[in-house]
Amino acid sequence: xxxxxxxxxxxxxxxxxxxxxxxxxxxxxxxxxxxxxxxxxxxxxxxxxxxxxxxxxxxxxxxxxxxxxxxxxxxxxxxxxxxxxxxxxxxxxxxxxxxxxxxxxxxxxxxxxxxxxxxxxxxxxxxxxxxxxxxxxxxxxxxxxxxxxxxxxxxxxxxxxxxxxxxxxxxxxxxxxxxxxxxxxxxxxxxxxxxxxxxxxxxxxxxxxxxxxxxxxxxxxxxxxxxxxxxxxxxxxxxxxxxxxxxxxxxxxxxxxxxxxxxxxxxxxxxxxxxxxxxxxxxxxxxxxxxxxxxxxxxxxxxxxxxxxxxxxxxxxxxxxxxxxxxxxxxxxxxxxxxxxxxxxxxxxxxxxxxxxxxxxxxxxxxxxxxxxxxxxxxxxxxxxxxxxxxxxxxxxxxxxxx
Amino acid sequence: xxxxxxxxxxxxxxxxxxxxxxxxxxxxxxxxxxxxxxxxxxxxxxxxxxxxxxxxxxxxxxxxxxxxxxxxxxxxxxxxxxxxxxxxxxxxxxxxxxxxxxxxxxxxxxxxxxxxxxxxxxxxxxxxxxxxxxxxxx
Numbered sequence: 001x002x003x004x005x006x007x008x009x010x011x012x013x014x015x016x017x018x019x020x021x022x023x024x025x026x027x028x029x030x031x032x033x034x035x036x037x038x039x040x041x042x043x044x045x046x047x048x049x050x051x052x053x054x055x056x057x058x059x060x061x062x063x064x065x066x067x068x069x070x071x072x073x074x075x076x077x078x079x080x081x082x083x084x085x086x087x088x089x090x091x092x093x094x095x096x097x098x099x100x101x102x103x104x105x106x107x108x109x110x111x112x113x114x115x116x117x118x119x120x121x122x123x124x125x126x127x128x129x130x131x132x133x134x135x136x137x138x139x140x141x142x143x144x145x146x147x148x149x150x151x152x153x154x155x156x157x158x159x160x161x162x163x164x165x166x167x168x169x170x171x172x173x174x175x176x177x178x179x180x181x182x183x184x185x186x187x188x189x190x191x192x193x194x195x196x197x198x199x200x201x202x203x204x205x206x207x208x209x210x211x212x213x214x215x216x217x218x219x220x221x222x223x224x225x226x227x228x229x230x231x232x233x234x235x236x237x238x239x240x241x242x243x244x245x246x247x248x249x250x251x252x253x254x255x256x257x258x259x260x261x262x263x264x265x266x267x268x269x270x271x272x273x274x275x276x277x278x279x280x281x282x283x284x285x286x287x288x289x290x291x292x293x294x295x296x297x298x299x300x301x302x303x304x305x306x307x308x309x310x311x312x313x314x315x316x317x318x319x320x321x322x323x324x325x326x327x328x329x330x331x332x333x334x335x336x337x338x339x340x341x342x343x344x345x346x347x348x349x350x351x352x353x354x355x356x357x358x359x360x361x362x363x364x365x366x367x368x369x370x371x372x373x374x375x376x377x378x379x380x381x382x383x384x385x386x387x388x389x390x391x392x393x394x395x396x397x398x399x400x401x402x403x
Numbered sequence: 404x405x406x407x408x409x410x411x412x413x414x415x416x417x418x419x420x421x422x423x424x425x426x427x428x429x430x431x432x433x434x435x436x437x438x439x440x441x442x443x444x445x446x447x448x449x450x451x452x453x454x455x456x457x458x459x460x461x462x463x464x465x466x467x468x469x470x471x472x473x474x475x476x477x478x479x480x481x482x483x484x485x486x487x488x489x490x491x492x493x494x495x496x497x498x499x500x501x502x503x504x505x506x507x508x509x510x511x512x513x514x515x516x517x518x519x520x521x522x523x524x525x526x527x528x529x530x531x532x533x534x535x536x537x538x539x540x541x
Contacts, residue, residue: 071449152471
């Protein structure tokens with residue numbers, strides 16, 4: 001299989017930052033970020049390839065931050081960080097992505113102020129000790145605490161642009177809870193699994209404790225433990241196993257920003273782009289989707305994403321829930337496990353989406369472990385969309401049942 | 404009273420901003436190639452990728468882009484709940500975050516997206532004066 005990658009891409013330029021080694025002996029200290037940016041500017045000048053032509057970004061831990069800093073919206077984001085060999089792997093991954101036709105121009109970037117910011121404390125995150133991320137520098141004074149603080153701004157802007165109300169979004173919580181009452185492994189399955197479990201009403205959502213107006217507690221996802229795993233294999237193997245394969249018909253990814261400060265449109269995410277790629281690959285569109293698994297960190301996340309995926313018109317995402325289409329028995333079941341809102345949310349919920357999508361499309365959503373009668377749908381296609389950060393990054397899959 | 408909320412550490416590439424803030428002036432980075440202002444500050448223009456960036460003194464005027472009311476907070480901010488956070492569209496372009504002053508957090512429906520705001524500075528420490536935005540009196 002791997003031989004198909006031979007000569008599928010080439011390295012076309014290579015450059016370094018302006019001051020390497022011990023920059024302090026010649027001038028001011030240099031930050032890791034500055035090393036990245038100078039090297040990128042220099043390789044662009046060397047090759048004549050404009051930075052704006054870069055559509056895949058590869059770095060050891062920096063990728064979304066670098067893309068945002070450069071104002072890029074790449075379609076391939078790889079931030080593999082496994083030590084000094086990461087960059088050889090980035091080239092390998094870029095080769096595969098280019099061979100697959102996903103991207104044309106890959107940037108592999110490195111910046112590490114190993115000397116300038118040497119000293120106590122060791123390496124923290126991407127920056128060396130003492131380096132300040134400018135986006136954080138310019139937003140940390142302003143009293144935002146965690147995801148609800150940020151996402152509330154998106155809901156307010158949606159209400160302003162489209163005339164939606166907090167009650168409209170509350171229907172998402174209510175319907176998602178209906179699915180949770182069909183899933184014994186959901187935290188909010190019943191009052192026996194949690195004092196606040198079992199069915200809820202729009203009034204319950206509206207009267208719950210305010211976290212960040214207009215978000216009440218029931219507009220927000222759970223905080224739980226979770227472990228999950230999936231295996232992806234090539235078709236010959238997939239067909240030889242005792243399990244039912246679920247086919248990856250389409251896949252796409254993109255990003256808008258890393259810091260919400262850089263979110264251009266507070267009512268839109270890059271899922272419009274990631275899903276466009278996935279639908280095109282699959283040769284299908286939103287009208288072909290028979291169910292959806294949508295990251296619901298907050299009600300507003302699910303509503304906006306439904307719009308970005310083309311499942312509802314702009315401003316009308318919430319109607320899928322309010323009109324019952326997303327509910328058990330509806331025409332477009334959404335978040336059939338009970339969602340991040342009522343099933344489980346461990347911080348990064350993307351795996352939970354994948355597990356449930358596999359179970360639904362392989363006909364095992366009532367496998368005796370995770371379901372009771374009523375959760376299994378007859379869907380043969382499913383769009384799965386994960387959202388990361390603060391409505392920042394998105395990955396979309398179009399999955400289909402076997403046969 | 405001592406400022407009891409997080410004070411940003413001053414970064415390696417933002418000295419003109421903090422120097423201006425101490426004098427009550429809002430300084431913004433602008434690309435000399437495409438003339439666009441960007442925020443947060445960068446070594447490279449996020450639009451045209453020129454590295455020739457200058458700092459200009461801004462008008463200190465803007466409009467509310469969106470907002471929220473924080474009811475759950477910790478530390479010094481925990482003592483001030485509820486308070487209104489907002490994103491401000493700058494007259495010169497691009498957007499800043501803030502805690503919005505001169506609005507009633509108990510009447511969030513009365514806050515208008517698009518309303519005019521002006522910058523002011525609070526001396527969080529001798530070195531660091533933090534910009535906050537306040538609803539403009541009409």
